[in-house]
Amino acid sequence: MLSEKSKGIIQSLLPHYQTKQSAMIPALYLAQKEYGHLTEEAIREVAAVLEVDPTEVWGVSGFYSLLYDAPVGRYVLHICDDLPCALRGAEKFADHVCRKLGVKSGQTTPDGMFTLERVMCLGACDKAPVMQVNLEFYENMTPEQADRLIDDLRSGKATAPSISALDPILDGRDG
Amino acid sequence: MAQLITLTIDGHEVSVPPGTLIAEAAKRVGIEIPVFCYHPKLEPVGMCRMCLVEVGTPRRGKDGQIEVDAEGRPVIAMMPKLQTACTVPVSPGMVVKTNTKPVQEARAGMLAFLLTSHPLDCPVCDKGGECPLQELTFAYGPGVSRFPVESKLQFVKPVPLGGLIMLDRERCILCSRCIRFQEEIADDPVLAFKNRGRGMEIVTFSNPPFDSKWSGNTTDICPVGALTSRDFRFQARPWELTNTASVCPHCSVGCNIALSHRYREIRRVMPRENDPVNEIWICDKGRFAHHFVNSPDRLSSPLIRRNGQLEPASWDEALDLIAQRFGEIKAQAGPDALGGLAGDRAPNEDLYLFQKFFRAVVGTNNVDHRTPAESCWPSDDMIYRLGVASGTDLGKLGKDTAIFFIGADPDEEQPVLWLKLKKSAQKGGAALIVANGRPTKLDRYARYRLRYRYGSEAHLVAALLNAVLSHPRSLPPANEGEGRSKEFAARLDGLEALRAAVAAYTPAQVAEETGIAEGDLNTVARLLAESPGLVILFGREAATPAVVHGLANLALVTGHVGRVNNGLVALLRHNNSQGAADMGLFPDRLPGYAPVSDAGARARLSELWGASLPEKPGLGTAQMLEWGTLKGLYVLGADPAAEYPGSRPTLEALDFLVVQDLFLTPTAKLAHVVLPAQSFAERSGTFTNTERRIQLFYPAFNLPLDARPDWQILNDLAARMGQSFGYASPSDIMAEIRNAVPIYQDLTDLELGIPQSKGRRPRSSIIHLGTRFDYLGGLGHQWPVMAEDPQARFNLAWIAPESDSRLQTPDSELSFVLAPIVRLYDRGTLISKSDILKPLIPPLHVALNEDDAAALGITDGDRVQVRSAQGEIETIAHVDGLAPRGVILYPIDLDTATDCTLFVDGAQATRVAVKSLAISYQQPGPAAPAPQVLGV
């Protein structure tokens, strides 16, 4: 069950829009944060809140790359290796992080800590190589910096925001 | 009428209404523009890009004038890009080129793209042979594939999309027709695209998957073999099938269908186009419930009871025995000791002959087609007098028509009728008023919803009458509105008496009784009074005599009869309920509704039939099934032993019982002679639908059964009893019906149609409707009602609302209303032979409101006891949002025995008490017993 808090947030967002369905993406972000990914239950709950058929929600969840309908790690690492970044060594950098984590793009480390995704442009082409940890930017990265960041995240020395992209806005609303 | 727009397509000039799309305009001049995603019944999306054409428009100079060349012809500016013919509307002077090199290259290119990942499995694809993709590839596609074969996407071969439909994702070209059908037409948005780009696929996430009564239609409009029905998969290649034009034998909408058959077996049922009846759609019941025809349970020869056992016999033996026994009973006890009960599924010809047999050969009026409880339904001749005027298309009602709908859930009872009302309200803008004690899917499109308390329907109608009669503009004779002249008011008898009778039922006074606010009733009354058109539809849940007469009065005093888009529609139960009434299957009415007491009518028929007719009204169903009234009974296509178990002692005690049916029904098991009848697929005949449209169906095949059509059996039996009818075919009988039944006299062969169905036409249909069946027959004939006669007079008969006292029980223990509801998938004899539909038939249950459930300590799925004044049952409780407070919804025909246990008089609500049995079954011990039926 979605927490009352999340339901409350969704309710607070509904007046922003003319239709309940408009709150689809924010609601899915919230559900994803609670469940870790968009489970069947999460899909049905969001559908009920937005008063749409669950099929509609299920379809939307598959269209967007930041919505996950399968489990992901605690930290989702995005490395852009699109052309502008690749021109500045992003492919080698991404290869390095893959080796470091022992996973291929799209895979999650066996301990469930990290999911690595080689992604399309992140809007940081001038600061390549760039990595996002749960959507927080780490720019002009070196392999050494990446190693250290991963080690720190694993050991708890460093933290990153939740996987909900909505959190920064909600924090911004509150503070 | 808007001015037509003239344009040129490949040099052909064509004039079409504004807003017409190029693809449709091209169709008019016979030019094929290939499409995949476009479908005329769906909103255009322009996704597949198959219909790209060159388009130009007259060039305008700086002065805004059209430029002309040296010869005075407009200079055409061709658009730089190709345009999608399915999304661009025509404009004056437009020039369209559909066969240029760029267009040809575009078509070949799009086909090459569509085929990149499409498997070449046409030889094993059910669509092969009638596949638009296949056809268009032959017509326009590249000769070779240059896509690297190792890069083709592969999916697990077909996956079930639901209980009825399979999805082959490799074949899918992602045109979204199925998704849009479910959204725009069915309003069950249970299909969607998931993922994006080449990873996109069709998914469903409803529970159960693909939860829609319309799912089969997606296989019709799918332009490839991606969606196939689990029923038809691998049953036959389309070119091996013979297609026979037919009419759906289930509900009373009368959808036009084609039976696709091979080796004397129905392989599939497809819709046939008939725009005013079913457009191009059918529901899943109509599509998948055909298996009864080829059921191994069909009776294969006559049976005669010998030494207490039913044993096979020859037709001669059986018919001789019936003639002998009927003759003996008639001689000993008189003709009125015999009676006939016919089901309202049989064709008109057979029903006509059935009553003729009893009236002319036996000499009794003891014939009926109604259930014991239906003696008021549909108030006999109400539709004959005031039915919706001929020419009305319930799917094309517009802003100037109001629709008052009361007491049914058309989505479950008559899905295609639901579809049409939805379309009229949603697209046409008709003002839909839905009055019901519970929510239904029709509510979504209602402008006003009247949620009355069960039992107060007649008060609601009386209050509407009261309000309408106090409305200055609508009230005859003051009303000067269109078609509602003073002259019309002068044709009404009993207006002042009616005014006096309804005076006590003001909207304010009935507000408490009905639960509907005074203001709401006044608003609706004003709408009904002021609307130029009004169609009133009523269903069995509300149709008491007081309600039906009240509705008739409502139509009359507002002048809403006799004109197109005005009048009454009864939601009748079976495919030929209307025909059964028309054919005179009443103990007190002759064919064409004349009372048996009408000497003139009797004389006319007597002359036609060459026999004298009994004057005395006969016995109705209820009386015939009373113990001791009859000695011999002839049951044709009905099953009283199952449907009204209380009649079993009577049936068992009869001297002689003849049952004519497809199956050895519980009634047949009691019979002395059982006669195997032919199904609608083996013979021809006509059905008359709920809108009074007479439609012809054709024989598809003969089965290796020793079964005969009902009419032939009656014909032969009459001969044995001394009257030679001499009919050689149903059309002989129809020729006589035209003389015997005045309302059928204008029926022409042309309207009934030509016995042809060319089958799925993928190629020609590309610019038409996608794969569907061409319609080559007539559209049927809708007979006119009495109100269409400008001389007809009307009597405003009044039945006081207090006559509906069934829910006003003094027994306060029975505090709940038990409301019977109809479900599309029930346990009727015909549907239960269809294995593919069986999983969709719910187990017996009752549904109740969350608040009531909480108060009673009932949770979803608990066993409960339901007790009416008549009996009690145990069943499962569903706790859902559909039951109003204080109401228990009970789906009928899931278990006819329990139906009869609880209900006093069939399909009318009654009072009950409910209690939870959950606790007792939670105790450890032996497994919970099967639900026990008590009180039978």
Next chain:
Amino acid sequence: MPEHIILRDLDIPDIAQFDVYVNHGGYQALRKAIKENTPDQVIDIVKRANLRGRGGAGFPAGVKWGFLPKGVFPRYLVVNADESEPGTFKDRQIMENNPHQLLEGIAITAYAIQCRAAYIYIRGEYASVAGKLQRAINAARAANYLGPNILGSDFTLEVYLHLGAGAYICGEETALLESLEGRLGQPRNKPPFPAAVGLYNKPTIINNVETLANVPPIIERGPEWYLSIGTEKSPGPKVFCLSGHVNRPGNYELPLGTPFRVLIEEYGGGVRDGKQVKGILPAGASAPILPAQALDVPMDFESVQAAGSMLGSGSVIVMDEDTDMVWAALKMVRFFKHESCGKCTPCREGTYWMLKLLERIHSGKAQLSDIDLLNEVASTMVGKCFCPLGEFSVSPVLSSIKHFRDEYEAAIRAQMKMAS
């Protein structure tokens, strides 16, 4: 450039803070618009300034605003902050470092088109940017530059941030609207255009972040001043995103019409390691590659088009002499294949087919005829796709074959030689 008009954070580092922005004349343009001008006058000023859309199409903003059907309300303003084009990162800098100028532009535009609700559709990957922007909205609202009865007038405006969830196609304005309404981000048929039938089927204006950031200075200093910057047909400052093989990648605000060479050499510090330019992508992945000969083409909408490409969003990706152009084309087609929404046949199937062919060529398993096939597949797509994404996707293929066919042939021949 002496003074930054859009990237004011380069001159005033803390301008993201509300107080700093206000202290440097912030929100005065909004005050001026509301107090001194009718909505129509504001539209007229922007029309006269010929502010051309900075999202890529270059359509005059004021003209677009004028398309709104008269008397139809409510109307909506939707801010396209779905910046997802490879090589584009200008809107992010504006939103992160100069958010109030955007908000002021939004408020003025909303006043001009008389709408009461504006939605900023910001890509999901910019979640952290969105957080900062939300704070800026709060600050502006607290000071009554947004919210009810702005500056005591009867003009009310709520600005809502709406996060995307990872889909390039949502930068296409109608796909964005679909996404904002909670559906798959697949584009809609045009016509009707959003100005007539947009968000919730109501008249809607959709403008890019940078476009709106141009509005306050136009109102403040007038159209004549604005027209004095840039070229006659492409006036005003433009933020160019410079990336790839240059020494100093980043955002550079220059007048429209500045030649590529100036951007790359003067501002970008030239190509890394002293190498030569081989190819320039002037608009991210979406426009044809230009060869080095185009270095002196002025970066304005008309000139770049005349040179055989498009200025688009002004995202200049520089590739040096060692760049494998088959690989570069493969990278870009991979992007489009990944981002194709799947709605129309040519884009959905064509991007997949092109990618498969490019992979085959790049991995050396191709035949020479595959180059023609690739060229043909791309050509078949041209002009037939539902929306610009599909049309863009062929640019890297057609232009790289046109200018660097020898590299394709070499890639295939090298393998053929090895095989024999």
